[in-house]
Amino acid sequence: MGFGQGFGKTIVFGEHFVVYGLPAIASAITSSTTAEVKRSKDGKYKLIDNRPETPGYKKQKQSQQEESIKLIFKFLGIDPAKTPVEITLGGDLVAASGVGASAASCAAIARALNEEFSLGLDDEKINEAAFEGEKGYHGTPSGIDNTAAVYGGLIKFTKGQKGTQMEKIKIEPIEIVLGNTGLTSDTTAVVGDVKKEKEKNQGEFEKIFKEYLRISEQALSAFRENDIGKIGKLMNENHKLLQKIGVSCKELEELVEIARENGAIGAKLTGTGRGGLMIALTPEKTLQEKVAKAIEKTGKTAFRTRIG
Numbered sequence: 013m014g015f016g017q018g019f020g021k022t023i024v025f026g027e028h029f030v031v032y033g034l035p036a037i038a039s040a041i042t043s044s045t046t047a048e049v050k051r052s053k054d055g056k057y058k059l060i061d062n063r064p065e066t067p068g069y070k071k072q073k074q075s076q077q078e079e080s081i082k083l084i085f086k087f088l089g090i091d092p093a094k095t096p097v098e099i100t101l102g103g104d105l106v107a108a109s110g111v112g113a114s115a116a117s118c119a120a121i122a123r124a125l126n127e128e129f130s131l132g133l134d135d136e137k138i139n140e141a142a143f144e145g146e147k148g149y150h151g152t153p154s155g156i157d158n159t160a161a162v163y164g165g166l167i168k169f170t171k172g173q174k175g176t177q178m179e180k181i182k183i184e185p186i187e188i189v190l191g192n193t194g195l196t197s198d199t200t201a202v203v204g205d206v207k208k209e210k211e212k213n214q215g216e217f218e219k220i221f222k223e224y225l226r227i228s229e230q231a232l233s234a235f236r237e238n239d240i241g242k243i244g245k246l247m248n249e250n251h252k253l254l255q256k257i258g259v260s261c262k263e264l265e266e267l268v269e270i271a272r273e274n275g276a277i278g279a280k281l282t283g284t285g286r287g288g289l290m291i292a293l294t295p296e297k298t299l300q301e302k303v304a305k306a307i308e309k310t311g312k313t314a315f316r317t318r319i320g
């Protein structure tokens with residue numbers, strides 16, 4: 013049997029901007045997806061998906077998941093018709109929008125296939141396989157989600173014309189809360205809408221991109237100096253820009269508001285937006301608990317985890 017694991021992720025700075033080559037900062041979180049691969053006894057390919065989920069997520073993503081796994085098989089040169097396998101997904105990462113669920117499962121599946129078929133792939137190749145799989149979920153991924161899922165830790169990620177660049181940033185882990193709107197978002201559609209908006213309002217987007225570049229540069233320094241107050245303030249500023257490009261929604265705004273009112277140092281949407289998750293910076297367990305409880309009081313779910 014082959015086994016693999018992929019981390020969930022949260023984007024602390026730069027979702028959407030990363031698609032246009034601007035640097036983003038993301039972190040793996042403590043929860044992960046696992047995959048077990050074994051040769052199928054009845055000669056048929058089978059997928060058993062035991063991941064916990066936001067209601068409706070798996071059904072909504074089913075055809076994209078099928079496409080994604082096909083792409084991973086193809087990249088790894090495995091023909092499931094000739095060597096049928098049974099893939100079982102599990103782990104403690106809740107399959108939801110905004111937490112890198114698709115990338116975590118792609119990384120886990122690639123690792124498990126690598127082990128079962130003794131392919132001898134290193135992390136770089138696993139990351140390439142996971143990136144192929146991500147294409148099944150959203151046609152033109154930047155690659156940030158699979159990179160965080162494969163390597164873990166806090167990373168600076170830039171998608172360049174000549175490939176991607178990843179740099180690890182060493183920090184002491186910081187407590188965060190991820191608030192879940194319970195809504196599943198469609199990354200392809202939201203990324204497509206941003207592209208259309210950008211084409212319509214080029215001047216406005218140029219200004220927004222310039223402003224984001226300043227935020228990302230300052231955020232990097234703030235992480236290096238362990239300046240938590242500054243990181244939080246910059247997260248709030250990043251959220252404003254995400255509102256401007258039209259990827260927030262009423263449910264995300266409510267979660268951001270609750271987190272800030274209850275003492276979060278900073279809060280913003282994370283990932284695709286228009287549903288999915290909100291990230292709140294809540295150093296120390298007491299503050300983390302306070303913010304998480306305030307979110308749960310509204311009937312929404314909150315994940316207590318850490319970045320770095």
Ligand code: MEV
Pocket residue numbers: 026027028029030031110112152153154155156157199203283284
């Ligand atoms: C999705 O987690 C992050 C986006 O920036 C898309 C991408 O980077 O591929 C919205």
